[in-house]
Amino acid sequence: MTPVNATFGEVAAERRIASSPLSHVSIELGHLYMEDFEAGPDRLRQQFRRAEPWASTARRSWQERVPGGRARVSTCFLIDDYFSRFSTPAELIPVIVETAADSGLTIDYLARESACARAGGVEPAKLVEDRLVADPPVGTNGSRPPARETGWLCNGTRSPVAGVVQAMGVAQKWRPPAQNAKRGHSVFVDVELWNDDDGERTWSCPFLAAVWQLLRLGMLRDDGRPPVVPQPRGTTFPDDWADLPPIIRLVPSAAPFAAYTTLSVLSSRFMPVELAVRTILSQVAVDAEVLGQVVSRSEDEGVPLEDELVDRLSYVFT
């Protein structure tokens, strides 16, 4: 008798991680907030005019880097409908698309900022919240739960609370905060992730922007599936932001929305936000299988990626 090796499996015991289609780079051509909208059409025109040379440079440099020159580049644009709502998709989207075209830019994907908080039945921000792993100060040996200020995340040890009087009545002296991975001196960053005023969770702009970067990098999964999938555009745009899909594909032939790397061309007023984004992203544990999938695909294509997620992000502040 030949021994037979039985194979047995149970579906409920399996973990299936779908892979996302990926471009080489996702170029963000800008954010639009209420204040930009109120500043009039020139603000938008100026943003696109400044973004265009950087976008075409990025495209060209990827074409040179990718074997055969077939770089997959997609562009996107983010509209705030989370912190304030203004205009309507029917009015605004055609204007944005035309203004971009005037500067020689094509917007492949348009996303609503609230999609980072909630997209259909999924809450991408909560997926990220559960994956935060706090940067540990020296001496963290696991014996106590990570010290945490609810709704805040930092890159080091906070300064003791000023004015706290310890036992024996001695007021504690001020001590500086410290960055965990400092080189000589600290750059201590403390980021507010959300507040729960009035019993309702409001995510901070940096936290949603971190979710936005993770979506663009194709790093999030909800039960193994990408939480937000771009939808094709209809012939017209709705009158209410809530009726617009979280991410729409404006150009049917566009390269995939998510990409190995991201480039964000932003006004320099977003610099502090992006520092906060990088502080958050440095503490997000992306699923090891998702990371592995992306790495092996990029290697198969001959485009090795940086190990660290934050090193796959680049910026132009104009």
Next chain:
Amino acid sequence: MVGEVQTGLLQNSGEIPDSLSTELLALVRGERVRVFRRPIAYAVSPDRLTGVDCHLASASGARVRGVGTVLSRASVTGGRLVQGSSQVRVTRGTSNRRLAWSHYMARPGVVEVVGKARAADLAGGFTLDAPPAESLDLGAVSARFVDVVQSSARLDRRAPFRMARTRFRWTAEPGEPDVRLQLRGDNVRTLRLTLPDPFAPGVAELCEDLALHDWLLTALIEIVRRARPGSVARPEAAARLAPAIDHILHLWMPAARVQDSLLHVWESLEHRPGFTRQWQSLVNRVRDHVTVALLTVAGGDGRSGD
């Protein structure tokens, strides 16, 4: 590789259904609790990471600093037993100073040594009776994963008997196959494995399986000891043995999900100390005692003693 598994009895009067195990173990939104039904019900939470930057215990007493993440999970077996399991793979660091946290986040479950260290020295330190208080404490991390499950309001907190948690500390080093298991005081067990591939993903699962069976054996020994068969009235001893029959005897399922390439570790422990041999002997004793007690009751003879 080093790890620690804590095993305990779920704080509930009866076995919990798979649906409740799934609820208790849903520790990360968007991540599935994996549920196995054969050959024994087993549900396991998604992995979670904890950041650490501390000394690693060493047998020589050398001060070794490690930075990285601990990989942990919680599981429920047979709707009855809860485990919290943590592990780290200790590797030589690429730098002699601490790097940005994103570096360590790209290596989940890895703790990098800042400076120099020898694997055997660290394995020896981790399995010391009392590692220094400030050194890496995987036990505390695992205990929190057990606590998360045990503190659920969905459990009725009426466990059928009391039994201490066991702490099963293990290390796996590269080398010629070797297995060293030691029972220590305070419900601590240490296992030092030497394997051709100590980093295989199945090693932690093997240790969780061994820890589970070690707990079962420890619990059964303790139940029999408390029941004092032969010293108290048969019906009384039988009543004290009943929880074992109701709640744990059916949970013995050695190597249920252990990888083929690691089965030899289980087999060597079956040879010495002989887990299943001792378990079977205790099970026979429990069953025989209860049977005799029943026969005695049926025969109307309630005399005490054997």
